[in-house]
Each structure stands twice: as structure tokens, then as C-alpha cells.
Amino acid sequence: MQSNYLKSQFLLKEGITYLNFGAFGACPKPVFERYQQYQLELEQEPTQFITVNGLQYLRQSREALAAFLNCNSDDVVYVTNPSYGVNIVAKSFPLKEGDEVLTSNLEYGACDRTWSYYCEKKGAKYVRQEIKFPIQSKEDFIEQFLNGLTSKTRIVFLSHITSSTGLRLPIEEICAIAKQKGLITFVDGAHAPGQLPINLGTLNVDFYTGACHKWMLTPKGSSFLYVKKELQNLCDPLLISWGYKSARPSHSQFLDYHQLQGTRDFSAFLTVPAAIGFMKENNWSEVAQNCRAIAMSNADRFRDLLKTEPLHNSKGDFIFQMCSTLIKTKQPEQLHQLLFVKYNIEIPVMQHNNMTLLRYSIQAFNSQQDLDILYNALEDIIKTTNLVDL
Structure with missing residues (x-):
């Protein structure tokens, strides 16, 4: 499959669910x-x-x-x-x-x-x-x-x-x-x-x-x-x-x-x-469209899980390959660390003004499975810790 091929072209460590491409990017092997x-x-x-x-x-x-x-x-x-x-x-x-x-x-x-x-x-x-x-x-x-x-x-x-x-x-x-x-x-x-x-x-x-x-x-x-x-x-x-x-x-x-x-x-x-x-060889406009579709289709799912209000009411206007969801936590740094250390998920938990935001980025090497892993981890954290308020 094309997605598996593209995943093999990146140097990211095996075993990490990498949902933070928006921070620093990641470089394909040929580049x-x-x-x-x-x-x-x-x-x-x-x-x-x-x-x-x-x-x-x-x-x-x-x-x-x-x-x-x-x-x-x-x-x-x-x-x-x-x-x-x-x-x-x-x-x-x-x-x-x-x-x-x-x-x-x-x-x-x-x-x-x-x-x-x-x-x-x-x-x-x-x-x-x-x-x-x-x-x-x-x-x-x-x-x-x-x-x-x-x-x-x-x-x-x-x-x-x-x-x-x-x-x-x-x-x-x-x-x-x-x-x-x-x-x-x-x-x-x-x-x-x-x-x-x-x-x-x-x-x-x-x-x-x-x-x-x-x-x-x-x-x-x-x-x-x-x-x-x-x-x-x-x-x-x-x-x-x-x-x-x-x-x-x-x-x-x-x-x-x-x-x-x-x-x-x-x-x-x-x-x-x-x-x-590299982007031309791999039809990057189509890759980006597929990534955007994954990002958009999961937006409501995470907002419902976290029981928070939407940032906007028009996904088609505002979401591309990154999506942020409000998350109620008094310990964002500890939540970020737990997601990485226990669940092997690299994703930012950021504070901006008076908001705390969980932001996932979807790139060519990501799939729906990656967001399912995140969803299951958050479900477990909600059940077993006091890091997320509902």
C-alpha cells in the first residue's frame, strides 16, 4: 500500500505513535x-x-x-x-x-x-x-x-x-x-x-x-x-x-x-x-488531502470524548492536517509526559492564553490506527488518573 511505502520513507523511530509533525517536521530518507x-x-x-x-x-x-x-x-x-x-x-x-x-x-x-x-x-x-x-x-x-x-x-x-x-x-x-x-x-x-x-x-x-x-x-x-x-x-x-x-x-x-x-x-x-x-514523485496533493480527511473526520470524536466545546463550527474552512481539541487538565506537562512514557505517543499538550489544547498532526506516515491508539490511551487516562477533567 502507498501509505506503508511512505511510512518506510521516514526515519522516525519504530514503536512511537508520532502525532507531532507540526512541531518540527520529519525528513524523508531521500531528502x-x-x-x-x-x-x-x-x-x-x-x-x-x-x-x-x-x-x-x-x-x-x-x-x-x-x-x-x-x-x-x-x-x-x-x-x-x-x-x-x-x-x-x-x-x-x-x-x-x-x-x-x-x-x-x-x-x-x-x-x-x-x-x-x-x-x-x-x-x-x-x-x-x-x-x-x-x-x-x-x-x-x-x-x-x-x-x-x-x-x-x-x-x-x-x-x-x-x-x-x-x-x-x-x-x-x-x-x-x-x-x-x-x-x-x-x-x-x-x-x-x-x-x-x-x-x-x-x-x-x-x-x-x-x-x-x-x-x-x-x-x-x-x-x-x-x-x-x-x-x-x-x-x-x-x-x-x-x-x-x-x-x-x-x-x-x-x-x-x-x-x-x-x-x-x-x-x-x-x-x-x-x-x-519527493513530494511530486509521491503525488503529495493527494497525500495531503487524505491526511486532511483523517484529521477532519476525527475532530468531533475527540471533542466528544473530552467533553469540551469546539473551536469552530465549520471544519471545512479551518482544519487541514492539524487539529486541536480543548482539554481540561491542570497538569498539561504531566499529561504530555504520561502519553509519551506509558503509551509511546508523541503529541503536544499546549497552553495558549487561558486554553489548554491537545493537537494532533496527520502526515503521510499516519493512519486512522494512530488516532485510535490516542483515543484508547485517553480513555484509559480518564478512567485511571485525575489528569483529565470531564
Whole structure:
């Protein structure tokens, strides 16, 4: 069966029910092997790799990524993780005292901290617009979110797919409305590439950062930042290095400033063409659809077991390959540890605002059996411990 073949292509340990792909991803064997080939080439001739061959590989990889995202290859640069990309933009963006950055209260904690830090330094305000659950529809979310807009809003920052709640947000509509109002838009797409199609050519977003090492299947430390050409001059490098006033400048200051920053192993960046190739060879759009079907079909089942309220009333709008369920526990860390140690299940139990969430991720190596194992474990925990309140 195709699912068994795909499971054999991943390096995950046997015996673990792995339902946490959304955290750090997992790399298939052919992509990991390509990664190691690049690392070996680096060690065999470091100078040629870093100063000559590696630059050609970077260009080729960036071109493959740009084709995958439908954007110009000069408008995207590799970064180690999406938080790095957020830091570039948040540090550089010309906020003035009294300006506002509008976001939701569903965003990733590291990004919240980044914006809070730079807003505080600049005298601006980071507005975390509250989203009330259950969300009834895309239109309901849009209305709730846009209630946070004021005459002081300068930039809108929003996740494509949220980390803790796993919700796919209506960024297309939000970006279109923001553009009509003359606002800058920034989408945190950490979980989106590889999980759903990305078309930066039609999205009309100003900044977009995404991970390749999550749903795109590359090794860790491989992500990207896209910046619309007319705004690239705003983006100062986090690290000043040889790209600044380069003796051999390229055609793009954006690439010079951000592509090469000191001595580092950028082999993970170079595996993007191999990862895209792996997805094409294995009809990844169909794989993703099957994974989404499993994620969606189990959502109500876990909510009923845990006797909690839904996060939304429209699964088709909000669920892709990740699904979060509210869970009533005063000891989330102990619950997570018990699930791993006793039941061999790797799944996050996360706190976000005043919520505790159990989030499962469904990837090519997962099956309905994995969620049955989780369901049975939770049933047992409910019966035999006081870790879950009903």
C-alpha cells in the first residue's frame, strides 16, 4: 500500500505513535541523504563549497522554492526559521510612537514576543485582537479580527495556519481588505507550505515567512522570508556581514544582506529541490488531502470524548492536517509526559492564553490506527488518573 511505502520513507523511530509533525517536521530518507551529501561536500572542500559551489546551489534551490511558491526568486531568501524572518521585519519596520500592529490572540508565542519587544522599543502598540470561540465561519473570524483595526494601524500580522489551535485562517480575505485600506500585510506561514498550496503571486501580501522543515519535509533549520520588491529596502540584516557594501555586489541588495551571514552550514537550504521532487514523485496533493480527511473526520470524536466545546463550527474552512481539541487538565506537562512514557505517543499538550489544547498532526506516515491508539490511551487516562477533567 502507498501509505506503508511512505511510512518506510521516514526515519522516525519504530514503536512511537508520532502525532507531532507540526512541531518540527520529519525528513524523508531521500531528502536526508541529499542533505548529508551536501554536508560531506562541504567538509571535503570547505572553501569551494562556501564561496563558489554553494552559492550556485543556493541560487538553484531558491529558484526551485520560488517556483513552488509562485514568486520571483530574487524576492525570497532563506532563513533558519520563521521566527528569524519575523525578527527581520519587526526590527526593521518603521513604526512610530503611537502606531499599532494588529494581530490576533492566536499567534505563535515567539512571534508575539518579537513584536512586543520592538513595539515597546519604538513606542508602538501590539494589538492582540481577541477571537471568541467557537468561530462560526470565515466571515465571523474576519469580522472579529477587523474589529481591531483603528486609524493607527500600520501593519497586519496574521498566521496562515496557527500553531496551537491548528486553524487555517482566511488570510486571502484579510490581505485583500488590508490592501484596500492601504495597510502593510505580513503572514506567518510556518505551517502552510507543503500542507496547502501557496501562491504568492496572487495573495498580494507584502511579507510572508514559511518553514521548509515542517510540512515541506526538509532537514531542520530551513525556512524562507518573502518580501515584495518595493519593500525590500526596509529589511535590515539581523547580522551585518560581507553582503553589506560587498566588494562583489550581486544584482540584489536584499540577497546580499540576508543570504550569506558569516560561516555556517547552509546545507539544509539546499535540500528544497529534493524535497519538492519527493513530494511530486509521491503525488503529495493527494497525500495531503487524505491526511486532511483523517484529521477532519476525527475532530468531533475527540471533542466528544473530552467533553469540551469546539473551536469552530465549520471544519471545512479551518482544519487541514492539524487539529486541536480543548482539554481540561491542570497538569498539561504531566499529561504530555504520561502519553509519551506509558503509551509511546508523541503529541503536544499546549497552553495558549487561558486554553489548554491537545493537537494532533496527520502526515503521510499516519493512519486512522494512530488516532485510535490516542483515543484508547485517553480513555484509559480518564478512567485511571485525575489528569483529565470531564
